[in-house]
Amino acid sequence: MAKRRGRWECLVTLAGVTVLVALVSEVFVESVQEAAKTFGMTPAFVGFIIVALVGGAAEMASAFSAARKTAST
Numbered sequence: 001m002a003k004r005r006g007r008w009e010c011l012v013t014l015a016g017v018t019v020l021v022a023l024v025s026e027v028f029v030e031s032v033q034e035a036a037k038t039f040g041m042t043p044a045f046v047g048f049i050i051v052a053l054v055g056g057a058a059e060m061a062s063a064f065s066a067a068r069k070t071a072s073t
Helices: 007-039 043-072
Strands: none
Touching: 007 043
């Protein structure tokens, strides 16, 4: 049987993951801004198209990974 985690342990884990997501988001935004500047993209194009495509790709990768784990058990 799995060990139950305490409330504080869960909150610390949540806080740590939140910090990591914020750092990854910052790197992503800086990278996209540089690429957009290099290729001459407008901020609207980057916001509506590029960010949506990358977000969708990340979601699909996550969904396929979860489906593969479920299928193998």
